[in-house]
Amino acid sequence: MTLLLTGLDHRPASHAAIARANPAAKLAVAAVISIALILTVDPVTAGVALALELAALPWCGLSPRNLFRSSWIILLGAVPAGLLTLLFGVDDGRTLLDLGPVTVTEGSLSSAVAITLRILAIGLPGVVLLATTDPTDLADALAQNLRLSHRFVLSALAALRLVGLLTQEWQMLTMARRARGYGRGLRQFPGQVFALLVIAIRRGTVLATTMEARGFGVDAPRTWARVSHFGRGDLLVALGGLGIAVLATAAGLTAGTWNLVLS
Numbered sequence: 001m002t003l004l005l006t007g008l009d010h011r012p013a014s015h016a017a018i019a020r021a022n023p024a025a026k027l028a029v030a031a032v033i034s035i036a037l038i039l040t041v042d043p044v045t046a047g048v049a050l051a052l053e054l055a056a057l058p059w060c061g062l063s064p065r066n067l068f069r070s071s072w073i074i075l076l077g078a079v080p081a082g083l084l085t086l087l088f089g090v091d092d093g094r095t096l097l098d099l100g101p102v103t104v105t106e107g108s109l110s111s112a113v114a115i116t117l118r119i120l121a122i123g124l125p126g127v128v129l130l131a132t133t134d135p136t137d138l139a140d141a142l143a144q145n146l147r148l149s150h151r152f153v154l155s156a157l158a159a160l161r162l163v164g165l166l167t168q169e170w171q172m173l174t175m176a177r178r179a180r181g182y183g184r185g186l187r188q189f190p191g192q193v194f195a196l197l198v199i200a201i202r203r204g205t206v207l208a209t210t211m212e213a214r215g216f217g218v219d220a221p222r223t224w225a226r227v228s229h230f231g232r233g234d235l236l237v238a239l240g241g242l243g244i245a246v247l248a249t250a251a252g253l254t255a256g257t258w259n260l261v262l263s
Contacts, residue, residue: 016058016060016061016132017059017233017237018056018059018060018128018132019059019060019061019132020061020233021233021234021237022141022145022229022231022234023129023133023137023141024141024146024228024234025234025235025238026125026128026129026132026133027129027138027141027142027146028238028241029125029237029240029241030125032238032242032245033049033053033121033125033244033248034122035245036049036249037049037118037121037245037248038261039260039261040249040252040259040261041114041259041261042255042258043110043113043114043257044251044252045248045249045251045252046114046117046118046120046121046248047117047121048248048251049121049244049245049248050117050121050124052244053125053244054124056240056244057128060128061132062128062131062132070127070130071123071124071127074120075120077119077123078115078116078119078120079116081116081119082112082113082116085108085111085112085115086104086108086109086111086112087102087108088102089108089111090107090111091103091105092105092107092108093107094106096109121248125241135161136226137226137228138160139153139154139156140224140227140228141228141230143224143228144224144227150216150222151216151219158207158211159204162200162203162204162207165203166196166203169196170192170196173195173196177192
């Protein structure tokens with residue numbers, strides 16, 4: 001329990017400016033860019049935002065390999081979403097490809113590109129946040145800088161720590177099922193997912209009871225082992241995220257592709 005909440009498994013220290021920034025600043029970058037891209041679905045705004053984010057990667061301290069390992073889930077969501085929009089989106093403009101019941105038009109192609117770029121541009125700041133931030137540092141920033149409830153912060157920290165344990169449990173389940181002759185087919189996947197769900201519920205219940213017994217749920221002023229500083233460099237990082245959102249929106253408005261999805 002102590003190891004779970006004190007964060008002894010720190011990520012490797014990085015000298016990159018954005019990687020060293022306060023987690024609250026990186027969270028602000030992810031939030032402001034997400035808000036700007038949620039308001040519109042167009043390829044110009046999303047493309048400019050993604051291009052600016054990629055240009056800032058050298059200051060994030062992530063190698064291409066680590067970036068891919070951390071962001072594969074974003075690609076797994078962006079590519080199918082783009083393909084589905086391309087094939088089954090609303091037809092508009094000139095027909096580019098006619099496959100009978102499935103047609104690809106200029107409108108569906110533009111929407112597919114916009115959806116794909118939008119998902120990537122929204123997901124990349126979150127990937128950088130999680131890949132370059134120790135969970136304990138993030139919890140310190142949420143509690144001290146953003147003044148969130150310590151009950152929420154400590155619960156989120158415990159849940160985030162459990163993600164790594166569940167990954168190990170999945171690997172152990174896989175090896176145990178192979179040893180028992182269940183094989184690796186897709187038919188075995190639902191059963192293994194259900195087993196992992198049962199394990200997660202049991203671990204969560206035990207952890208919640210343990211935390212309550214040790215006073216983590218008491219509504220009283222708390223002290224923190226480490227002070228979370230938010231300095232000028234952190235403010236510059238947050239303003240950089242705001243700048244990306246403003247420039248991307250301005251590019252969409254200039255190109256005439258920006259459209260408010262709420263209207």
